[in-house]
Amino acid sequence: xxxxFLDLAPAYAELQAELEPAIxxxxxxxxxxxxxxxxxxxxxxxxxxxxxxxxxxxxGLDALRLALVALGIRPGDEVxxxxxxxxxxxxxxSQCEAVPVPVEPLESTCNLDPTRIESAITPRTRxxxxxxxxxxxxxxxxxxxxxxxxxxxxxxxxxxxxxxRYKGQPIGGHGDLVAWSFYPGKNLGAFGDAGAxxxxxxxxxxxxxxxxNYGSTTKYVHRMRGFNSRLDPVQAVSLGVKLRRLPEWNARxxxxxxxxxxxxxxxxxxxxxxxxxxxxxxxxxxxRSARRDLLQSRLLDAxxxxxxxxxxxxxxxxxYRDLGWKEGQFPIAERMATTVLSLPMGPQMxxxxxxxxxxxxxxxxxx
Numbered sequence: 001x002x003x004x005f006l007d008l009a010p011a012y013a014e015l016q017a018e019l020e021p022a023i024x025x026x027x028x029x030x031x032x033x034x035x036x037x038x039x040x041x042x043x044x045x046x047x048x049x050x051x052x053x054x055x056x057x058x059x060g061l062d063a064l065r066l067a068l069v070a071l072g073i074r075p076g077d078e079v080x081x082x083x084x085x086x087x088x089x090x091x092x093x094s095q096c097e098a099v100p101v102p103v104e105p106l107e108s109t110c111n112l113d114p115t116r117i118e119s120a121i122t123p124r125t126r127x128x129x130x131x132x133x134x135x136x137x138x139x140x141x142x143x144x145x146x147x148x149x150x151x152x153x154x155x156x157x158x159x160x161x162x163x164x165r166y167k168g169q170p171i172g173g174h175g176d177l178v179a180w181s182f183y184p185g186k187n188l189g190a191f192g193d194a195g196a197x198x199x200x201x202x203x204x205x206x207x208x209x210x211x212x213n214y215g216s217t218t219k220y221v222h223r224m225r226g227f228n229s230r231l232d233p234v235q236a237v238s239l240g241v242k243l244r245r246l247p248e249w250n251a252r253x254x255x256x257x258x259x260x261x262x263x264x265x266x267x268x269x270x271x272x273x274x275x276x277x278x279x280x281x282x283x284x285x286x287x288r289s290a291r292r293d294l295l296q297s298r299l300l301d302a303x304x305x306x307x308x309x310x311x312x313x314x315x316x317x318x319x320y321r322d323l324g325w326k327e328g329q330f331p332i333a334e335r336m337a338t339t340v341l342s343l344p345m346g347p348q349m350x351x352x353x354x355x356x357x358x359x360x361x362x363x364x365x366x367x
Contacts, residue, residue: 001356003344005305006185010348015241022237029233037233041240042196048163048243049172051198053205056231057212060159060181063195064092066229067177068127070207071153073098077126082112083313083333085131088181089157090314093129101125102315102325104332108273110134110286110340114142118150127153132161132171134309135187135253135283136274140166140174147175155179162188163250165279173200177208182239187253187283188246190235249347253282256345256354260285263358267365270339284309287361288339295364296341302360307342 012019026037038056046054057063073079075097081089083102093100103120106113112130128147130138140156147154154175158164162180164171172178182194197208207224210217215226257280261271270288274280286309289295296306313333315325327334344357 001352002303003305003349003353003356005307005342005344006346007348008184008189011189011346014348015245018241019238022241023234026233026237032233033230035233037240038231038236041231041236041243044240044243045196046172046198048170048246049178049198050170051173051178052200053198053202055197055205055208055212056236057195057197057208058229058231059193060179060183060195061088061092062212062227062229063159063179063181063197064088064129064155064157065095066208066211066227067155067179067197068092068096068098069211070204071127071155071176073126076124078122078124079126080117080120080128081314082129082131082133083315083330084110084310084336085133085157085314086159086310087314087317087319088159089129089131090320092179098126099124099323100314100320102330102333104330105133105336107332109136109138109275109278110336111136111138112143114139114146117143117146121146121150121152125150125152127155129155129157130175131157131159132164134272134280134286135160135164136272136280137161137164137166137171137278139275139277144174153177159183160186160283161281162186163246163281167277168279172198176201177204182235187250187281188239188242191238192235194231194235194239196231250281252347252349253345254280256349257282257285259354259358260343264361267362269361269365282345284342285345286340286342288336289341290339292339292341295361298364298367299360302363304357304360305344308337308340309342310340311337313337 042054077098079093081100084105090100156175156178159181180196182190215222215224
């Protein structure tokens with residue numbers, strides 16, 4: 001039995017009867033930038049994540065970049081970022097001509113280690129970006145406490161965590177700003193690139209609304225040097241339809257993760273660890289193995305698709321060679337890059353596919 005790592009067609013098929021009329025109505029409206037469809041999704045999503053404001057933008061990277069600009073991050077400022085993350089977290093900092101300062105993750109959760117943050121703070125530090133990686137919340141309370149003591153902003157990167165909860169509260173408004181990606185493969189995915197920023201700060205929300213629209217909230221009146229980064233109505237209505245099903249789909253992911261946790265427990269693999277205060281949404285189910293490459297190869301032979309999130313840490317990418325980081329300076333992130341492997345995960349996976357993944361992993365680990 002072949003099990004792809006990711007197949008988005010079944011998700012479309014499940015919602016086809018709802019999606020197609022909603023998209024057609026949007027197309028027939030004649031309104032293709034902003035408007036009621038975008039405003040409706042923004043209102044629904046802000047309510048879903050428990051934030052007062054939601055501002056739709058073109059993609060997740062723009063959500064991070066516009067958030068940093070709104071916070072006043074300037075060239076030469078330093079922003080603390082995880083050493084273990086997708087490169088977009090770093091790129092947003094670089095696009096502001098600021099400097100990403102890596103901090104290592106916790107071995108247990110792969111998320112930013114709050115105990116390492118203060119040693120990375122300098123007089124030039126302006127913000128901290130915790131990433132809710134793989135759909136599991138970072139430990140926000142100690143991060144927010146450090147930020148308050150040092151007068152720093154907190155921008156949460158929640159690109160993988162739509163619906164996740166931290167100590168019972170939805171991710172979406174703990175920090176100053178929260179950046180979201182609705183890339184098609186996300187738990188809440190559009191039919192192309194899309195993103196958003198949520199916040200409880202009305203002033204920051206208004207600033208981002210202007211920044212996404214050429215620095216303007218009134219036609220031809222430009223208060224600042226802005227960008228063109230807008231969520232379009234077709235994506236907005238699609239996301240609105242999917243949002244109504246997101247809790248159910250996240251519950252399906254959780255059921256699959258629970259089976260993996262139980263039935264792979266004796267394989268010798270390092271399985272995800274979930275703190276008692278975290279309610280993850282399992283965007284990815286990431287195991288760790290010292291024989292990762294062999295495991296991936298054997299699973300491919302058995303018809304099981306996998307991915308590596310991520311094979312090269314940002315500090316070792318050519319894009320950041322100018323910062324002078326060397327191999328060995330962030331050993332936890334580097335160790336994760338050589339051991340992590342993501343198994344198939346998604347709300348449309350049937351029981352037979354889950355059985356096949358479990359059987360194949362067990363077979364390989366017995367070799």
